[in-house]
Amino acid sequence: MNAKVRSSGLVKHAVDVFWETYPPLWRMIQAHIREVAVKQFNISVDQFHILRHIRRGRNSVSELAEVRDISRPAISQSVDLLVIRGLIFRTIDIKDRRHIKLDLTADGNALMDAISGDTRQWMVDKFAQLSVDEIQAFTFSMDSFKKII
């Protein structure tokens, strides 16, 4: 068996393991966010993610649509709701009046601080159940994935 065949089996196995673990872990985290965001703050998980992206600097409808992989009108509608709820606000770019910049209001930031803080602590508690080796392997491999995203 040569190196090519060995590494090929390695990759196939990695893909199998991916499907066993990756989706359920993501679902578990989404469920926790739903618990906090919906039950305590009455915003949907999708709205949470939109706020999260805006906070990280994806502050236009087009960028949000691209990063969330849904249509611009859909984002526009969600943004509208978040504006009405006083969590974000729009500002027209003077340089190019087609661009509308989105930013979190003080309320929006406070809400995100609360949800992110809660979720983060919950995740830290979860991750803390793993060994140092396991954490390091996770961090290392996640970093490596940035190359192929």
Next chain:
Amino acid sequence: MNAKVRSSGLVKHAVDVFWETYPPLWRMIQAHIREVAVKQFNISVDQFHILRHIRRGRNSVSELAEVRDISRPAISQSVDLLVIRGLIFRTIDIKDRRHIKLDLTADGNALMDAISGDTRQWMVDKFAQLSVDEIQAFTFSMDSFKKII
């Protein structure tokens, strides 16, 4: 700095890295599935996941609702569509006539073979861009996550 503090920083960093990589990677894979499933076979990504779970043995409405974290009526409706499309079929359990087992038809299996095969190959190609160390770290860490799911 003692071990506790070091490992705490380690965990916090892992959570940060998680948010940088995990959601975009998942979105990228979902986008690929959408490309194949929707464009070539005209089923939604959610329908693909339902078929995937049925194929893996989650063959009741309740199990699917639990694993997908949505209501049973929602699953029931999706299942109905998949039955109409001839991709799955229902069988009543003789032992307990409340239970209705779901299974893929020959068409359903063929469709899943096509989509899974395509997606799997695409993922293998993606993963193959990583080094052996990186793949092994990923597999190791994903395996370790099974403990906390």
Next chain:
DNA sequence: GTTAATCATTAATAAACTTAATCAAATTCA
């Protein structure tokens, strides 16, 4: 300067989800 492209939105509609109610079957227990 007219045409084309870009960014965001509105309008109309469709898909997918929710809760509440219903039905059928099995289980519990007074």
Next chain:
DNA sequence: TGAATTTGATTAAGTTTATTAATGATTAAC
């Protein structure tokens, strides 16, 4: 036993959230 409860699935009605097509406003291209 048999009445009440539980369980699994579905139906019904209504809400949310997405889509496509069309519109408005602004900028870029030729």
